[in-house]
Amino acid sequence: MTRPAAGAMRYVGxxxxxxxxxxxxxxxxxxxxxxxxxxxxxxxxxxxxxxxPSADPDVNPTIVSxxxxxSVRIRQNQAALPWQLTVLANGDLIAGSQTVDITNVTxxxxxxxxxxxxxxxxxVAQRVAAGAGNVNPAKDGSVTFRLANSWTYSAGxxxxxxxxxxxAP
Amino acid sequence: MSRWRLLSxxxxxxxxxxxxxxxxxxxxxxxxxxxxxxxxxxxxxxxxVSFPDADPDVVGQIPSLGGPIAIxxxxxxTPASQVILTVVASDDLRSGIQTIAASAITWTVTxxxxxxxxxxxxxxxxxxxxxxxxVRSGTQQLMFQNLWSYATGTYTASLTYTLSxx
Numbered sequence: 001m002t003r004p005a006a007g008a009m010r011y012v013g014x015x016x017x018x019x020x021x022x023x024x025x026x027x028x029x030x031x032x033x034x035x036x037x038x039x040x041x042x043x044x045x046x047x048x049x050x051x052x053p054s055a056d057p058d059v060n061p062t063i064v065s066x067x068x069x070x071s072v073r074i075r076q077n078q079a080a081l082p083w084q085l086t087v088l089a090n091g092d093l094i095a096g097s098q099t100v101d102i103t104n105v106t107x108x109x110x111x112x113x114x115x116x117x118x119x120x121x122x123x124v125a126q127r128v129a130a131g132a133g134n135v136n137p138a139k140d141g142s143v144t145f146r147l148a149n150s151w152t153y154s155a156g157x158x159x160x161x162x163x164x165x166x167x168a169p
Numbered sequence: 170m171s172r173w174r175l176l177s178x179x180x181x182x183x184x185x186x187x188x189x190x191x192x193x194x195x196x197x198x199x200x201x202x203x204x205x206x207x208x209x210x211x212x213x214x215x216x217x218v219s220f221p222d223a224d225p226d227v228v229g230q231i232p233s234l235g236g237p238i239a240i241x242x243x244x245x246x247t248p249a250s251q252v253i254l255t256v257v258a259s260d261d262l263r264s265g266i267q268t269i270a271a272s273a274i275t276w277t278v279t280x281x282x283x284x285x286x287x288x289x290x291x292x293x294x295x296x297x298x299x300x301x302x303x304v305r306s307g308t309q310q311l312m313f314q315n316l317w318s319y320a321t322g323t324y325t326a327s328l329t330y331t332l333s334x335x
Contacts, residue, residue: 054206158203167194
């Protein structure tokens, strides 16, 4: 009876292990091919506080906030796929039990393109900018929010958060 | 290093990269803040009114010339608070030493929230009242009670309208 050498047995065991690893790599690569080529998205908003000062509606029918800087950078978008920046409000402007419909807030954005003007919504994300391919170096946009002023608003300090989302497929 | 060890290392690196790779979206949150303060603005279509001379037997109540005063009251108030428009006379109507009581002037009104009244020099009288913020319009027709007992003369008085909201 012949026994294989101990070294030969160890080699056979490692071989099986490594074939399993290889199979795992192949399956993973098939399931997540984008992992190796995922876009690198960078979004910066500054400042993140947007304020509308009190004003007489007859004098200032529209209240203009200080502009914010929106910086967008997209890398590794090798297939020149489209990208977009959207904004969605988490609700109406709220002060206690009082609300001001968020659609009273609009914005003006430059440069256009890729940035564009729009009106805030609490239900559907609204496009702020869009394009295709890489944006590298980063593209800076200026976004100025405006609140339609009205005598019908109740006095109070209204707040709401808005979420900017930079996405690419 | 054997190729199998390299393969293992590649797997570890790849899995790490997959886990650390950025999602297909980046988000950033900003906060909107709107400061809406209380504010009131009152507009009258005329800054002065006059009552012409008339025979008390023919015209017991003399309407002011120029017709009713158009009133626009704009107010931003705290929720459910009362917005009140009042008028008060600085004094009785005076012509030299002669006087006619301020209460000789009354008014009729049109418009939601407006109410008729009698002028007073002692207490502001409510002309209109509403709840909360808004723009309201109406008219006020001033009337002068015409009596034989008045001494002749040209009588004057100042009226102060006040729109207030808490």
